[in-house]
Amino acid sequence: MAGTSLEVAIAAGGTAGHINPALALAEELFSRGHHVRFFGQSAKLEGTLVPQAGFVLEPIHVTGFDRSRPWTLVSALVRERKASARVGEVFAEKGAPDVAVGFGAYVELPLMDRCRKRRIPYVLHEQNSVPGLANKTLASNARYVCVSLPQARAAFEGRVQGEDSIVLTGNPVRRSVLSASRKAGRAAFSIPGDATMLLVFGGSLGAQHVNEAIARLKARLLADPKLYVVHSTGKELYDGVVASLALTDAERERWQVVPYISNMGEALAAADLVVSRAGASSIAEIAALAVPSVLVPYPLATGDHQTTNAHYLADAGAATLFADGAIDGGAFADDLLALVGDAGRRERMRACARGLGQDQAAAKLADVVERAAAR
Template sequence: MRVIISGGGTGGHIYPALTIARAINEIEPSDILFVGTKQGLEADIVPKEGFPFATVDAGGIERRLTLGNLRALLKTFAGLLESFAVVRRFRPDVVIGTGGYVCGPVLLAASLLGIPAVIQEQNVIPGVTNRILARFVGRIAVGYAEAANNFGANRDKVVVTGNPVRPEILTATRESGLRDLGLSPGKLTVLVAGGSRGARSINTAMADVHARFAGREGIQILHATGSAEYNNIVGLLAERGIDVTKTGNISIVPYLYNMPQALAAADLAVFRAGAIGLAELTARGIPAILVPYPHAAENHQEFNARVLESRGAAVVIRDAALSGPRLADAIDALLGDRARLTAMAKASGELGRPEAAAAIARLAIDLAGGRPN
């Protein structure tokens, strides 16, 4: 089987695409071509993962008339012509899009050429590109059942698969996670992360959290600040006279390169509400305090977070309402109520879909099997 997978711009689109590719190869070894842009992270990440990679032009379009929109439309038209050429040359049996502007021209070209296509929508609120593509593709794989109604007349194409997570997220053990990160097996572990670039509002609030929990028995905090925010948070703590290296229970790092191990060690997480981060939390059954990124398109992170909250798997604090004392109180309340923490973990695990990548792979393979010869 021959497959084109398109997705890019952020790791949240690229890593799920790679996970789906590997799931396809496990079910049916295939020739897989990734299509992205020259400027996106995918141009660096995908070739390093050993997959062939082709590029087309693509740009984001705002919902208003601007000179930038005109340039983006011209770039998208050029990308569509390039996409026709790539698709004709590779002759795929199926095309899969995992998000990002590049999916628009690639999946549209494939659909217009009569090639079956699948889009993977990670969020409760679909992006503009996927709403447009929904009219053309054969199947829509969604991360949340709540997303189905947002595809309107195309909801009959929707299949609830969940969002794909890396296999290592599922295979890491608590014991290895605690050992690799230098954490104590006898303490409850709070994992704090605001994404690869960090989240200033969370980091600032964490100064109060660290001040309250420094040296407390039975609790340890692993806080990934993001590279740009690390000096800021360490400086805030120094101003309060807190030497993290002497607390015995606080570890602050710029970035977590071993997130699977960190998740395996966590008893509670403080996170943003990106779809893939939530998929990883629920795959591991981790209770969470979620602070949705307030500037996400159409506020989709809050909609994602509210799904977990409604099922009892998370507590949501809006970014505008976040403060150090409020976050510290929320963490204190959950860590002090083991029955509630256990119930939240159970609810989180029930939301998890660890087989999502395989489900999307089978969906694409089945769709490709329906092509006329």
């Protein structure tokens, strides 16, 4: 909608996996001249991340319910109705939006309920290959349902207003990640320009089994004098990994162990190869920066959705995939070491990742939001 400034309301909260794609969309919408207001819980992660990004957060309070304790549904519904009323008060005080966007989780229910009652169009975005209950519940009244992965379409078919209402956009990635450069990343982690960098991470909480498998390969990896490793362990697992690696002073010059990486964009931009779990945000960022990857899905993820996420890259030729139970075997070690030493193969994987167009996800989703407001 060139030349038309929209008022956009966004509901996202609970986890960085919900909030960061929402912030990526907000950044894109703001760059197009639109005004964005968030709805979420000030005591949760969005209460920190949204204001830090420069956007207004209207506080509401909701709770989910425990399916093993059905009586908690009553209190959840009471809070949802109060939150919906609060959203209505914000609309009355500050103006109703032209369109709203929900990124899953229960925090989106009050906003979408109020929009439905006011006949304000709304768009849903699903980050995972296995959609959550909130998005599935709200899909029937959504103008569009946007999915990050093709495999998520099936869960919404029959729930939406028409099959053209389901749009594959990819999972938006924040500009701070997309704008990271290899040169700046190498400088941030003190990696020589002509070195091969292996980045290992298991998400914000780490991945103990992945840490153990990589630690066992220390001698074989460091046998390559050109290889540098940046290993993010997860905060709770850091001390154990440091102890198990038992790096000498010389080895620490080429193997950095950190509990958490806050500048993930720079880390990915600097990397030649990644070993990672396959959460939705990790997959999106790896694909957006076209980094070759070895993916080890978390085996206890709901509906085994991390395996489905990993197939998105592996089936495109951008990654290799190993089940968690297979990384103690020789095939994992052999493939990882082969990739470290084969720049040509890694470059072919990069080309496959670029072909997915994941770096355009925020723009594609913003296009859908504008289209929803125009209908």
